[in-house]
Amino acid sequence: MALSIKILATIVGCGLVTWLSRVIPFVLVKNFDLPAWLIRYLSFVPLVIMTALIMENIFTHHAGSLPTIDYENLFATIPTFIAAIISKSLIVIVVVGIVCMALIRLLF
CATH class of the missing domain: 1.20.5 (Single alpha-helices involved in coiled-coils or other helix-helix interfaces)
Structure with missing residues (x-):
């Protein structure tokens, strides 16, 4: 082209x-200078965005029926979430998530 x-x-x-x-x-x-209430409100935006992205990948939408669970993503999310709580390090979270998804796809 x-x-x-x-x-x-x-x-x-x-x-x-x-x-x-x-x-x-x-x-x-x-x-x-932004008011304190606005700064507090805006501090929740990253959490809401990440939650929406995670939920969108765990649940699969079907028009006219209830959503179904994508078990691959769910099973990869659980250890990744635990790693996030324990480490609070973005690189650890990403590596655990990638390794978990790779192992799930390799084994199943």
């Missing part, structure tokens, strides 16, 4: 918009 000026401009434009949408909030908030 040939790279035309239109495609290149679209890629650069999308990259610029993505970059600006991530940088502008930091620039704006840098000059203001």
